[in-house]
Structures are given as structure tokens and as C-alpha cells.
Amino acid sequence: MARRHSSTATQRAQYVSQMLAHVGEYGFVTQLSQRLAVSRQTLYTWRARGEAALHQAFGSELTITIRTPDVERAILTLWVVGHASERDIQARLMELEGRTVSLGTISAVLADAQQRALDWFSQHAPTDPRVIELDELYGHDRYGAYLSIVDAHSQAVWATCGPLAVDDESWILLGWQASDAGLRWRGMVSDGGTAIRDAAKTLAPHSQVQRDVWHVLHRCAVAQKRLEAHLADLQAQAARTQRYAERVAAGEHPKGKPRYDVATQTRRVRAVQPVVDGLRYLGHELKRLLEVVVMDRRGVLSSALRREELTAWLALLAELHTLAPQALQAELKAVHTQVRLALEGLLVFAVALDGVQQAVAAELGAAALALLGWAWLRRAILAPQPDKLLKALADRWQMPAERLFRAWAATVRSSSAVENWHSLLRPHLAVHRRLSPGQLALLAVWHNHRVFTRGVHKGISPLHLSGLTDAPTDWLAALGYPASLPLKVTAPPLPSPSNLAPAA
Secondary structure (H helix, E strand, C coil), X not given: XXXXXXXXXXXXXXXXXXXXXXXXXXXXXXXXHHHHCCCHHHHHHHHHHHHHHHHHHCXXXXXXXXXXXXXXXXXXXXXXXXXXXXXHHHHHHHHXXXXXXXXXXXXXXXXXXXXXXXXXXXXXXXXXXXXXXXXXXXXXXXXXXXXXXXXXXXXXXXXXXXXXXCCHHHHHHHHHHHHHCCCCEEEEEXXXXXXXXXXXXXXXCCCXXXXXXXXXXXXXXXXXXXXXXXXXXXHXXXXXXXXXXXHHHCCCCCCCCCCCCHHHHHHHHHHHHHHHHHHHHHHHHHHHXXXXXXXXXXXXXXXHHHHHHHHHHHHHHHHHHHHCCHHHHXXXXXXXXXXXXXXXXXXXXXXXXXXXXXXXXXXXXXXXXXXXXXXXXXXXXXXXXXXXXXXXXXXXXXHHHHHHHHHHHCCCCCCHHHHHHXXXXXXXXXXXXXCCHHHHHHHHHHHXXXXXXXXXXXXXXXXXXXXXXXXXXXXXXXXXXXXXXXXXXXXXXXXXXXXXXXXX
């Protein structure tokens, strides 16, 4: 329930009079808002009421806004798609349609839509267990973040709230809220945050959270870039030292003596070059070992073999750390620590694949499994669509291969879906500074009903991918706003055949 301000009617009349007297004065409303502890939107609403009362009292023509479905749709579309503030919506409606809509009307439409969006989330959920991704987005509040639960396969948003404290209690409450709405999950993916990891012990006590692969690979790439920058700096210093030595040998007197001689600079470059090359090789190996399908001379690697390979990878990185100069050891140690701590979480998807891979190997043989893995790694060349790849196989292979390909295609290794959702929230945070639960719900409803315009899911929405096949494609219709009437376009009459004759 909205909290009413404690001011009296007389005081509000004085505030309105002050705002009317300082119309156009930049910053006055902001200062008044801070002094009275009243939001600027409330002050604008009071001022609009005062202006309307003055117009009515002195017989001026008063413009009354009628909330038609077209007006409501235009307001909500501008707010969601155009990232517009309420004043921007008012200006755009006047500019595009010539309509004068009060700020009070715009606020009322948005508040009503937000409540409808919250009600929508309490009544809709996927029918089957889903793999969900969890992540936080920090806004302008340093002590809070926006928490989101997104479907990994369909990209549908099933719970979002904030700003909240980033701790296990906030995540547990959000998970319980989504569970009460009907959401069930069979796996979780996160970037390794402590709060999510602690909350997962309560929300999913019998399963381990899948660690996002991208963040680990990104940390390794950052270390590689920093080492390469250090090497480039040493090479530039060596070049300057060489030029200095050449000028001295020619009898010149150059300014500024280098710190090291040519031989020392050369040794420094040679000491760093193998470390940079070694980390580059290990980075490629880490990326290969974290792919969905990994093969070597033994065939398709199981999760146990991957763990052995990654353990050897950590040993090689530790050896590289001991050989590196002191200036580079901190970066190598940071990469080693992150991969070591994330190792078990990184292999959760590989453990889940062991069952289907072992079943196919038992039915068709290890050599057949290796051949299917080889074809999967080269599917972009052989047949981008799995159905076409299956048709090229023998009849006895098709059913096991279909189960295997479906499992490989459904594997989740990153939290890209929730990252994409947060990229949609950032423009709204830049405009509104803070988003309420109703605003988050309104954006999530719009996102869930968006139809993909390209790719393999062209023509369907995230809700359709989540199993809600009867969901409408119009997000405003889903919230109860009637669809706009289509425009009637009258085609011009076709010219008569006599008029089509070429001119002489």
C-alpha cells in the first residue's frame, strides 16, 4: 500500500504555489524534493493538480486526458522499448500523435501495468523442471543489487527483484518466491558468487551449482593480455636501449641513459617470452577441455578423464608460475587459484553427460561414440542441423545418436541468458536510477513475450520455449490491454489497360 505524505492540505498548497512561481527554474523541484523528503514525481503530480485547479477556477479551457487503449499502449511501449521517463513519454506523445497527456495519467497507467505484471508472475510458470541461471546486477546503489533467475534454455525471466542486499538470505527468499509461483529447477548455473553458492545449499541441497565457464576463460584471457602487455613493454625498452648503444658507438651523446644494458634487456625479454607462450598454450587447452565434447586418442573423454586432464593443467600452470619472473607471478597465481577452486563446478555438465555417453558406447561401441563425437565437432561443415546429420547415419545408429545429440545440444556451460537480461536492464537503470519490483516485473513480462526475429527460434518467444505454447505474442494483450485496431489501408485503383500503353 502506498504511504501518504504527512503534509497537510494547506502545506501542499504552499508547495504548489512555490513550484508554480519557479516554473522553468532548473533544480528548484529537486531542492524542494530533498528538503521535504518527497519524491519529485509526487511534487510534479501536486503541481499538475494545482495547475488544473487554477485553469478550472478562472474559466480556462482544461484538457482532460481520456485513457483509451491506444493511449495506454503508447505509454507502455514508450516506457519499455524507448527507455523513456514519464516526461519523455509526455513529450513524445505530443510530438508523434499530437496528444496532451498529463503526468498523472502516465503515472497511473504505469502503476496499473506494474501491478498487472506482478499478478502475471504469480500465475505463470513452466510445467517441467528447468535449468536456471542466477546472477546479480549492481546499479547505482552500492549496497544492493538486482537479483534475477532466468531460464537457461529459453531465456525467460522467472524471478527478479531489487535492489537487495547480496547475501544468501536474499537469494533464498527469491528462490522461495519463484517456487511458490510454480517454478521447479533441475540445475543451477552461476558465476561462482559466494551468496549464490551458500543459498544453493538450501534451494538445491542434493545438486551442485554449475560454474559459469565464460568467467573462468575470461580471467585467463585477462592474464594473457597483461602478460603480453608486459612483454611488449620490455621489447620497447630493449629497442630503446639498442638505439642508445648504437648512437654511443657512433660517437653521439644521446640524452637519458637506460637503466639496463643491451644484454640485460635481452635476457629480460627472453625470460618473459616463454611464460607468455606457455600461458597462451594453457589457455587454449583450458578452452578445449571445457567444451561440450572433448576428444583425444582415447575417444570422447568422460568427466573423470577431464578431471585428470585439468589436474595436469593445474600442475603445468604451477610449474609455469615458478619459472616466471617475480612481476608475472601474481597474475599466474590468480588464474591458478580461480581454476582450482572452480574445478568441481566447471565439470558439473560433464558429469551429467556421462550417463548418455556410456549408454551409447555400450549400445554401439566406443568407436561409434568417437565417430559421433568427431561428427559433432564438425557439424558446422557436415550438417548444421542435427536432423540432417542424423539422416546420414545408419538406421541402427539414429535413435542412440539422437539421444546423444540432444544431450550435447542441451548442455549449459555459461550464464549468458541472465547476462543478456541484465543488458536489457542497464538502459532503464541509466534513466530511472532505481527500478521497483513492479517495474522489473513489467520489463520481464515484455521480455518473456518477445518473439525472436532470427535464428533457429525465429517466430517464437521465450515462453514458447519454456513449454507455454499457448502464450500470446503480444505482451500487452497478456496483461489485459486490448489489441489496437489494424489500420485500414485503401489501395489506389489500378490503371486501366489503355493507360498502360507506352507514350508515342
